[in-house]
Amino acid sequence: MSAAAWFKSRVGADRQAVRQSVDALPDGLWTKCPKCNEILFSKELEKNLRVCSKCGYHYRLTAWERIQITVDEGTFKEIEAGLVTVNPLNFPDYEAKIERDKLKTGLNDGMVVGLAEIGGHPVGLGVTDWFMGGSMGSVYGEKVARLFELATSRKLPVVMFTMSGGARMQEGILSLMQMAKTAAAVARHSKAHLPYIVVLTDPTTAGVHASFASLGDFIFAEPGALIGFAGARVAAQAGLIERPANFQTAEFQLEHGMIDRILPRREIKPTIIKVLDFCMGKEVTSDAE
Amino acid sequence: MPSKDWTVLDFEKPIAELDEQIAQIRRLTQEQGIDRSEEIAALERDRDRAIEEIFSKLTPWDRVLLARHPKRPYTLDYVRVIFDDYVELHGDRLYGDDHAMVGGIATLENRHVVFVGQQKGRDLKERQYRNFGMAKPDGYRKALRLMKLAEKFRRPVITFVDTPAADCSVDAEARGISESIARNMMDMSILGTPIISVILGEGGSGGAIGIAVADRVLMMENAIYSVIPPEGCAAILWRDPSKYKEMAAALRITSADALELGVVDEVIKEPLGGAHRSPEAAAQSVKSAILRHLEELEKIPIQKLVDARYKKFRSMGVFEDISKKKPHKEELSEPEAQEDQCEA
Incomplete structure (x- = not known):
């Protein structure tokens, strides 16, 4: 397709x-x-x-817009699109919110995973849409884990664009466990000497930032993106008042050594290709010729 | 008076009053030399019945209060009872020594082990010193350093979880609190030695799971394990902080819930009235549970153990796969559609 x-x-x-x-x-x-x-x-x-x-x-981009500007034209094939949310805790109003966001985004969950090519390199790709605030519940975590497992078995790099408010509260402790699940899947992929490239986009916070989003071999971010551990409302709850002006931004994270580079949107794809060339052993060609 | 004692929870007041009566009679016995042991025994029976009655009706919010009980034994209280001997070790070799995270080497019935855990403080001064049990990146990195030491010398790791949350200050953020928690989970998932985690009190979100990716996760009866504190969740999701009791129920954070949802392997029964009424007995229960699981884990070859650990966390979560079913479209939207426990 x-x-x-x-x-x-x-x-x-x-x-x-x-x-x-x-x-x-x-x-x-x-x-x-x-x-x-x-x-x-x-x-x-x-x-x-x-x-x-x-x-x-x-x-902010939709998952589709992100895919379109990132992959080689026509190469994206979605996987695991059939995974759908149930309401494991019988949490009040959860189904209604899921249905609302299905309608709004045309997706079953915020995490969209698949196979694609970037600069001719076959990769496993994960992108996120603003579905339930990009939050990570069981489906989201499962898709991330399956992407890494497929990439590990096919010896593919993983490229991940994150956008998330954190773990999904409506699935309670099961959402917390997705942090461990995804981190464990990254570990196995990494042990197989396969590259993992993360691009943090606005916003990437809390449970997602404190799991697979912080585990890339290469971590990039879009300018001005909100990036941090405590979500804005959680930080407010915790009474965090005094903070630097650039607190929890891409710029703050760069200043403190947490990310490799800030990349304006237009530079993301060319940089990913350079990194993939580096990792996947493409011969170096000289620009001078 | 016991009823004004801030370390007594509201629902504990009838118990505290009976305790006080018993103590008074004991004092009088000593002063007057009259034997009133029968009276004491009767009162103690009354008290224990009151405790059973009260504890049979605890709400999820009551469990939150018990998990945060000011008299609840903390990590080092358990460490002192469980281990025959221990040496605390400090520092992450990168920045500093986090007092909210303790760890070291210890002996446990002819075994050498490594332990780590969050540590809360008892009085105001110690609470501040321990940062209320909220570890910074330095604490998580100290924990990981010690766990790698365990792997190097092939010793099992015991982790004790008791934290409201990881520290989310500017300091913590600047040194990469997210990275430290993520790294711990990743490295624990492939650590080549047995790991047992015990949720002692508050299993607070990322702060807890950052040291709880283990072969066996045990949980105290009155501990809680949650993705977010109920107060915060009520404020954020329902925009009504006053609904924290309802949220405590909705989030399913008790030990019974965690067991049912498959995120812990065993619930450790607490002494009558909660761990704080008999810290020594609580620690002995934890010790025998740890020993029992260690004996099982030590028989498993390391690679098998690590694979099983992966499968364990890999299988957590509940969802449905509609691509595997071939029903008519109408059926898909039915709420009672069967839940699919995923398999690794």
Whole structure:
């Protein structure tokens, strides 16, 4: 299935309607940057990979948009799309929220995993959509674990784009266990000498940041992304008042040695390809020739 | 008066009053030399019946209060009873020594072991010194350093979990609290030596699982194990912090819940009225459970053990795979669709 057909099959008119009502001005031709208030021509914004041309603000991407700008055209094949959430704790209102976000995103869960090629390198790819705040429950953790297991058995690198508010509260302790599950899956992949590249996008916090998102051989982040251990509301609960202005941003994490580089969106794919070339033993060619 | 004692929980008040009566009669016995042992025995029976009655009706929130009980034995209280001898070791060799995480080498009935665990403080000064049992990256890295020492010398690891949460201060964030917890889980999942974890009191989220990826996870009867404190969860999810009691129930955080959900292997029964009423007896129960599991684990070849540990955590979580079923579409949305425990 082509990438576009895949997208069409999963995302209906609902998605477009939501996207327009949230992001765009009434006629849909123009969009206001939430950071600098610049009025941007929507088509130009798309062309610029949804980065504000004035202030460099990086809009959040849907899973599909991320896949489209990352993989070699037409190479993405989704796996494990049939895993769906149940309500293991009988948590109040959980089903309704899941149904709402299924409709909103056209996905069964925020974590979308599959096989793809990037710069000609076959990889296992994980991307996240803003489904239940990108939170990690049983399905999410299982998909991450299965991706790493498949990549390990096929000797493939894993490229992971994270976007998450943390462990999913509605699945309680089972969500906490997904942290251990995913970290253990990364361990086995790593022991097989296979590369794991993480790109932290806005926001990556709490249970996801404190598990597989922090375990990459290479960790990159988009500019200005919120990255940290305690989610904003948890930190507020804990009474964290005095903090530096850039606290829990990509810039803060870079300053403290927690990530390799901050990459503007346009540089992500070329950098991933360079890293894959390095890890997977592509011959070095000289630019001078 | 016992009823004003801040270390007595509301539902413990009838017990405390009976305790006080018994103590008074004992004092009088000593002062007056009159034998009132029958009266004492009767009162003790009354008290024990009261405890049984009260403890048979504990709510999940009551368990939270017990897990955080100011008199509850903490990690080093257990360490002193369980191990014949121990030497505490300090520091992560990277930055500092975290007082919220203790660890060292110990002997346990002819065995050498490594132990690590969060440590809470008893009085205000010690609480601050121990940072309320909330470890920073330095604590998690100290724990991992000691666990690797155990692996190197082929000694089993015993971890004791008792933390409200990992520290989330600016300090902790700057030194990579997320990375330290993630790294611990990853390295514990492949550590080449047996690991037993015991949730003693508060199994608080990432702070707990950061030292609890083990071959056997045991949990005290009145401990809690949760992805988030119920108070915080009520504030965030229901935007109503006053609903913490309902949230404690909804989150399924008791030892019975954890056992049913398959995240712990065994619940260790506490002495009547909770571990704090008889810390020595509680520690003896933990010791015999640890010994029993160690004897099993020591017979398993290391590679098999590590594989089984992976499968154990790999199988946690509940979901459904609709691609494996071939029903009509209508059936898929039915709420009673069967739950699928995943398999490794």
